[in-house]
Amino acid sequence: xxxxxxxxxxxxxxxxxxxxxxxxxxxxxxxxxxxxxxxxxxxxxxxxxxxxxxxxxxxxxxxxxxxxxxxxxxxxxxxxxxxxxxxxxxxxxxxxxxxxxxxxxxxxxxxxxxxxxxxxxxxxxxxxxxxxxxxxxxxxxxxxxxxxxxxxxxxxxxxxxxxxxxxxxxxxxxxxxxxxxxxxxxxxxxxxxxxxxxxxxxxxxxxxxxxxxxxxxxxxxxxxxxxxxxxxxxxxxxxxxxxxxxxxxxxxxxxxxxx
Numbered sequence: 001x002x003x004x005x006x007x008x009x010x011x012x013x014x015x016x017x018x019x020x021x022x023x024x025x026x027x028x029x030x031x032x033x034x035x036x037x038x039x040x041x042x043x044x045x046x047x048x049x050x051x052x053x054x055x056x057x058x059x060x061x062x063x064x065x066x067x068x069x070x071x072x073x074x075x076x077x078x079x080x081x082x083x084x085x086x087x088x089x090x091x092x093x094x095x096x097x098x099x100x101x102x103x104x105x106x107x108x109x110x111x112x113x114x115x116x117x118x119x120x121x122x123x124x125x126x127x128x129x130x131x132x133x134x135x136x137x138x139x140x141x142x143x144x145x146x147x148x149x150x151x152x153x154x155x156x157x158x159x160x161x162x163x164x165x166x167x168x169x170x171x172x173x174x175x176x177x178x179x180x181x182x183x184x185x186x187x188x189x190x191x192x193x194x195x196x197x198x199x200x201x202x203x204x205x206x207x208x209x210x211x212x213x214x215x216x217x218x219x220x221x222x223x224x225x226x227x228x229x230x231x232x233x234x235x236x237x238x239x240x241x242x243x244x245x246x247x248x249x250x251x252x253x254x255x256x257x258x259x
Contacts, residue, residue: 090164162209
């Protein structure tokens with residue numbers, strides 16, 4: 001633009017007959033020089049500018065996409081590996097054998113108390129009792145006290161196991177949340193995190209350990225009942241084995257139908 005102004009001033013100072021031709025030539029040369037300068041500037045700055053423009057467009061496309069992804073859910077039965085990892089979370093699984101032992105001793109004393117009452121009392125009205133009443137009540141009370149003591153030990157061990165496992169999992173989850181990058185909080189809603197540390201953690205605290213304890217007690221009790229029945233009449237195995245197979249088959253088929 002300065003060149004064009006200078007050319008106009010020169011034409012005003014030199015009113016020659018060839019001034020119009022000179023002005024047009026100078027204007028053409030100025031326009032060509034401006035275009036060449038613009039091309040040089042564009043070529044010199046085009047690479048970083050184009051990169052910045054591409055990054056801005058990419059950021060806009062990412063903003064348009066869904067930032068918060070849907071929560072992943074798994075369906076089907078829980079694998080044994082999950083249960084084993086949960087059992088190993090508290091004291092590396094050292095309490096599990098103690099819990100099973102306490103439940104087994106409780107069941108043995110329960111069976112012994114029932115057997116003692118059946119053996120010591122007379123079977124028919126004409127039979128005489130095999131022991132005195134004091135011995136009968138004393139032995140029965142000792143067996144009942146022992147069974148109640150072992151069931152108390154089992155409850156304490158289950159509570160200790162559940163507390164230690166839940167505390168370890170909670171601290172590990174809390175440490176992971178505090179060390180997570182900011183992108184995790186951008187893509188994960190706060191409500192989802194609060195559900196994990198509140199509702200799901202309460203299930204781990206209260207539900208899972210006592211369910212595992214109940215499963216162990218029910219299994220040992222069933223084994224004890226079947227053992228007593230087979231001791232009296234072994235023919236009961238002819239009924240127990242097909243029933244167990246039928247129950248397992250129904251569970252498997254029901255699970256496959258649902259999932």
